Amino acid sequence: MSPARLARPLVLVGLILIVVFLPWLGLNDYWDRQVILIVILSLIVSGLNTSLGYAGELAVSQVALYAVGAYVAGYLSVAHNVDDIAVCLLAAMAAVVVVGLASGIPGLRLGGWSLAMVSFFLVLLIPSVLDLLRAETGGAEGLPGIPVPKLAGLELDGRDFYVFAVLVAALWFLVLRNIIRSPHGNAFLVLKQSPILAASLGIAVYRLKLFAYVVGAIPAGVAGVLFAFLSGYISPSSFSLGFAFTVLTASIVGGSQSVYGAIFGAAVLQLGPERIASFQSYSLIIFGAFLVVAGLVFSEGAAGLVRMLSRRIAPRLAERTATWTGGRRSGPAPSPVGGPGVSSLPPLDGRPLRVTGATKVFGGLTALDDVSLEASPGQVTALIGPNGSGKTTLLNLISGFYRPSGGTVHLGDTRLDGLTPYRTARAGVARTFQTPLIPAGMTTRTFVTTGRYASGRPAIPAAVLRTPGYRRKVAGDEADASELLDLLGIGSQADTEVVSLPLGTRRLAELARCLAARPGLFLFDEVGSGLDEADLHRLEGAIDLIRRAGGTVVLVEHNFPLVLKLADRIHVLANGALLASGTPAEIQSDPRVLEEYTGAPSATETIADLERAAAGPEGEGR
Amino acid sequence: MTTVWSGLSIGALYCLVAIGYNVVLLASGMFNFAYAQLVMLGTYMAYVATSVLGLPVIAAVAFGGAAVAIIAVFEERVAIAPLTARHGDHHQAALITTVGVAVIIDGVTSKIWGSQAKPIPDPIPGGTLHLLGGRVGRGDLLLIGLVVVVGVSLHVWSRKTIGGLASLAAAEDTGAAMARGVNTRRLAVGAFAVSGAIAGLFDVVVGARTYATPTLADSLALFGFVAIAIGGSGSQLGGLIGGFVTGLAYAVAERYTNTDWPQVIVFAMFLLVLLTRPRGLFGGAVERQV
């Protein structure tokens, strides 16, 4: 471990200690309270971030969950004299998890828009629900007389409460950080970029979103308990849509995707408006202007601002590093280490794919009509055909994104048809996309490790506690990813942000990601399109490697020469039906194929014409 | 039936806000949270025109339309344009900036006109009439009618004309629309101008019902949003239906249940809509794209 990596936790602990001891370093009661309020707001914001920033789901329900936490603590301490803050925290967490599940399940099942709306209504309902429970909550009048909390019999007054609040928040941020900086956090990033990519990696999209949403409920509930005991009095006006907006603004200002951005955003939104309040009757106008400016300046969050600045500096550093290691920074890298003929890939457990009578009807349109084909391990099976012939439909059908209207799909002995995409992925299907789906905010190496999510991921408690087993697993994944990248000749890009890679390198990175999964079946969707000669060459090498290692490869491709070069068997699709099947040589001489491709009835057309047609704008541009 | 008329005319106000949200949403994919404030500003323009300047109703309508359109365009220039000039996802930032504009408008109106309500003359004098077994104000009938006309024509426009289709395309995918020669920035400015003009042109009709009050925007924003939630975003027809359904649902629930239940009932109704039509009653369908 490098000294820098060792120093980091120490700096964090130091910072926490400084904040904890601030009252003894001259912090007065007012600032004491401000820090606690910032802590409370940052907890809520951080809860919002787990769903908005990581799972990509906009939801303002954190305010409702915050209210639940506050009222659980208020009710327990006022009505039942339970003033032990630990008990209240546990009860509040249990309550918010229940409410989180109850609101998250319908909201998330139906997609993002629904969750935002459900959560909006949830906040809207707070006063009504509190009023309906007037006996327990005091209704509109509020709940006064919340006592000073105790912890194991000790009164937490003034500074004790301050220390407690700061430590609770620190603990939460530590837990969150450990989840975010783990394969699960990477899964969040993938999810945010594209639920489709996530599913194809074996991530149970709905379950992960629900997990993020429910995990995000916990800090909101904790914040509610802290707030109830801090203020000693709670009323519905503290849990308004206006406050929901404050939380959202703080999240965006701090950067929804940053763990610690929440603290910055909370501080800005806690301290800013209060300063503005001194402008009396002009304060609304000034607060509005403050929001406009904040929105413009922090459109990608403070964390985004920092990232952007560092991105401007980072390339220069990377350039220097690259010179030292003798590698080139970008553009076509040298010929792959494991190029054609030099297979250094350990054997792959490729499994045979059998598609029988696959049919897919969209509305009244038959996109795929009774297609049967097989793909064997150690072979490259190519699917070709003009646009709209059903190639991608078939691919989506195999990978579970479409449910077949008829027919079956088997991988080895496993029946795939009817499985959801993430289950298909876990059954051993890895795929690429016509337009590579590349998540933001991760390095190429990390991107490749996401391929292993389907085959094995550490348990969340292990990630939180950073157990030795967890560390081993992550280190193993990373080493494997580095190896694969080296093998494909893009090892020098391992530490580059994957979104900054050029298209050709992206495709190779996607290939490496598929390889990391060690799948039974590789589905490559037009991996060759848009690549230049050098990139194509490396791609051919890589696919050849997989074939030699015994992988089952299905290749959907426009680039006819590439297909001819790589494929062991070719299936030609036209208008959703199988037109022809055979070896490259057989296909090359099949008059029906020529006719379909060129529109010419005779076989007088040469292969060269066919190649030109296939490599034309249509083949390349997409 | 009086309750139904009341629900419909209040629903018409929600429709108006939903229409304004949708115009901008359809053209730029963004949510203009300040739209309810623009409607409120319209009522103050009506007050200024009729009571301060002593203009006739027609002039007040034109005055409101022009004034609010200008303010809306100004909003776009200040709060939206700087964001769209940049790369990346700026929808969330637009949320903050448009709310910022909303707060500024709140602050300015309350600074200038205080918190007391300002009366606005009825566009059609003559009070209420009996219709289909209930009492309804003539002004309310005009409000309902005009909102339906505006909503339906915008719907037809967005589905049938080149400009409307361009707008739809821009909302779907700004980049692709730009590549096909749609001037998305001019479209965004246009959307703000049009939605602002609508808010302004309704100044007298709305103001006669609600008076010019500083709290109007909050109520309208809230229920306009509910209307969008129920009707589905990005569909003018959906906003129209959603607005009327929201107004009616609240009115009927308030008529027959206790205080705290209407909110719960409308929420339950919303969940029902959600379960049967996940994108809202008229929300565009999503197709899985790989």
Place this chain on the structure above:
Amino acid sequence: MNRPAPRLGRAAALLAAVPVLVLSACGSSSSTGSAGSGSSSTTAANESAKGPYTFLYSGDFTGPTQTYTQAEVAGLKIAASEINAKGGILGRQINIVTDNDQNDPTTAVNLLEQKISSGTKIDAMYPGGSSEVTQALLPITTRNKILTVDATSDPALNNPSKFPYHFGDSESVAQTIPPFVKLAQSKGWKKVAIIYGNDTTGQAVQSGYTDALKKVGISTVTAAYQDSSLDMTPQLSSLQAAHPDALIISSYGVPSIYVIKSRAQMGWFSTPAYGDLITSAMPLAKIVPPASLKNYFAQASVTTLASNPDATRDPALQQMISDAKAMGYSAQLSGVGAGLLAVGFNVLQLIHYAAVQANSTDGPTVAKALEHLKQPSGPYPPWVVYYGKYGGFNYTTSNHFPTVNVANFAYVPPGTNNADGLLVPGTGS
């Protein structure tokens, strides 16, 4: 973006305009208004050495209740200028400081903590215009031994053992109810409908009327609306369907206009409608067409009626009115009326009076003096409204709120305030 609704505090602010009959016990008190005149010169010197007397007003300056905040602050400033002109409180000039808490409890506490922590010595304060804010502020002011007086009338705040330094300068909602009960009995009504805003104040009004009417055998039907409602036709329709003999309207701010408008649109004029004192705060006659106020009566406090000779005789009130005009508060006077200015005005006059009696400006000492206030002997005290035969601030160690008599209220046709801020029934647009 919903703002906190106006709550009990506002109701109370209006109720402060209610005249209070002096209880005979107070009237017979032999003490004089100059009870504190025996102050030794050393005390006065000590006091003035403390510098200005800082009075903090926490209220909403930007939200829907700003009009009332401004009127109360105007009252405070008038009283301060009068007292300062006479040498201040025991030699200390009053300095009024304001915080815009926007009726948000958390903000209010933050702003107060900020002032206390930054070393600002607050001698007394007006702890918020809503009972939520007051609820949140009182634990802090009590801990810091700050004297607080406001118009918040939530009974939970009348708790001298918990909040020994807090006093109300107005009466609770309950005091506005007996006049209506009396009226209902005299008319022989059997069923009364109530429409109210669903907030703290409205709920208190609703349960207050329901309980009081039930005791005399009159049943009630009630309906509430949310702050955000734009039309109360549904609620009124459900009430109308019950065929009540009378309708009570308890509505605060803009919604009261919507209630009147809905009632007019329904054409429901046959049942008499009675706006309570809270509703009367809105100068309805100025805003809605007169036709829609048919068969509607507004509860008004007698002392702010232009026709009450006492209103023109009270030197303190007349002084306040002329000072208000001189200080540029004419708009407040004719807008919300002299009664609301009196809320702020009375706070400082009362504190001054008690401080002189206590011969100290120390918060707890003044509070003690307030609990044993020697009532002024003359017909008119330095404060307004609660005076002479109308009433007084007769606090005890167990009661920090004043009391009100039924006869102080009248139901009058809605009207507008004249230039002196006194109500003239039956006038309007």
